[in-house]
Amino acid sequence: MERSRTSKLVMGILLLVVGLGLLVWALTGRKAEAPASQSSETSQSTNSEDSAKTSESSAETESTAATIVFTNDGFTPNKLTVKTGTVVTVKNESSNRVQFSSDDHPTHREDPEINMKTLAPGESGTFTAKTVGTHGFHDHIDDSKTGTLVVTE
Amino acid sequence: MNKAKQLQIISWGLVVVVVAMAVAVWWSERMNGGKLTVYSFFPLLGIAAFSIMWTHYISGSVRRKLGIEAKENKMYLTYSSLVVLALILLHPGLLIYQLNRDGFGLPPKSYLTVYAEPAMKLAIGFGTISLLIFLAFEFKKKFEKKSWWKFVEYAQLVAMGLIFYHGLTLGRELSVPWYRAVWFFYGISFVAAVIYNYWYDSSIKKRG
Numbered sequence: 381m382e383r384s385r386t387s388k389l390v391m392g393i394l395l396l397v398v399g400l401g402l403l404v405w406a407l408t409g410r411k412a413e414a415p416a417s418q419s420s421e422t423s424q425s426t427n428s429e430d431s432a433k434t435s436e437s438s439a440e441t442e443s444t445a446a447t448i449v450f451t452n453d454g455f456t457p458n459k460l461t462v463k464t465g466t467v468v469t470v471k472n473e474s475s476n477r478v479q480f481s482s483d484d485h486p487t488h489r490e491d492p493e494i495n496m497k498t499l500a501p502g503e504s505g506t507f508t509a510k511t512v513g514t515h516g517f518h519d520h521i522d523d524s525k526t527g528t529l530v531v532t533e
Numbered sequence: 534m535n536k537a538k539q540l541q542i543i544s545w546g547l548v549v550v551v552v553a554m555a556v557a558v559w560w561s562e563r564m565n566g567g568k569l570t571v572y573s574f575f576p577l578l579g580i581a582a583f584s585i586m587w588t589h590y591i592s593g594s595v596r597r598k599l600g601i602e603a604k605e606n607k608m609y610l611t612y613s614s615l616v617v618l619a620l621i622l623l624h625p626g627l628l629i630y631q632l633n634r635d636g637f638g639l640p641p642k643s644y645l646t647v648y649a650e651p652a653m654k655l656a657i658g659f660g661t662i663s664l665l666i667f668l669a670f671e672f673k674k675k676f677e678k679k680s681w682w683k684f685v686e687y688a689q690l691v692a693m694g695l696i697f698y699h700g701l702t703l704g705r706e707l708s709v710p711w712y713r714a715v716w717f718f719y720g721i722s723f724v725a726a727v728i729y730n731y732w733y734d735s736s737i738k739k740r741g
């Protein structure tokens with residue numbers, strides 16, 4: 381009697397684990413390859429969209445600078461558009477440490493060139509926007525703080 | 534309606550409410566058009582596991598208040614415990630699996646690479662310790678007669694505290710103000726429930 385109940389419990393656990401596993405698999409698919417392919421798709425579509433505008437904007441190729449400020453409320457601006465070659469400064473004006481990171485959390489593999497080391501309150505850091513496309517970013521320490529960086533040619 | 538029925542309804546009702554809130558806050562954080570990955574899915578399992586475990590303590594207090602035996606709520610305890618077990622295995626399991634697929638290797642290396650900040654390392658450590666403590670409880674049937682088993686039960690309380698911190702530090706959903714308030718409500722009511730349950734059981738023992 382006890383043995384049969386234990387077997388039922390074990391079967392129940394196995395079914396739950398397998399069921400939830402299948403659900404996750406179905407919802408997320410094979411994500412290991414996703415960051416690279418999606419990132420490349422984003423760049424390509426932006427490249428093709430932007431290629432039509434190349435003649436009118438080709439003169440504006442010099443590097444510029446931009447700043448993103450991190451406060452206790454998050455990133456300001458939380459959507460920033462810059463040209464390739466722009467040096468982006470991230471200033472930490474919050475009371476917490478911040479680690480400016482590319483999506484996807486927690487691995488930050490979608491656009492590793494924008495990943496930064498952790499900044500203490502009052503510290504600043506920079507990176508150069510090199511890859512054309514739309515790049516999601518977030519604070520690795522509090523990933524509810526998010527933003528988008530759009531890099532154009 | 535008898536007291537046993539009332540207890541069952543309250544217990545299952547709590548499960549439905551806490552799981553619904555977990556799903557709601559998780560979904561609200563995923564509605565910004567970001568893609569759904571294993572990394573965005575596994576936190577939900579952890580939140581749901583903690584929330585259902587919280588209902589165990591609260592329904593335990595309700596049971597004592599109603600003055601009925603634990604066996605009257607056996608179905609709830611059995612099935613919700615099974616769900617919790619599946620969730621606490623899948624929560625780190627999915628993360629470990631995906632980190633390994635993404636080339637970060639296995640824990641502790643993968644954890645320490647991805648969660649390199651000191652507070653994050655601490656929270657990950659707390660999560661791992663808690664998982665082991667929760668899994669130890671699965672040996673209840675085999676060891677509950679042993680004199681030392683009470684320490685395993687006390688350890689469950691410590692593990693709940695560690696998970697409370699783990700969630701606050703690592704859980705994106707815990708940055709959402711209304712759910713952060715719910716989380717603190719879980720913490721405070723959990724402590725109150727443990728004190729009440731302990732006081733009730735002690736007074737029953739004294740009465741013999």
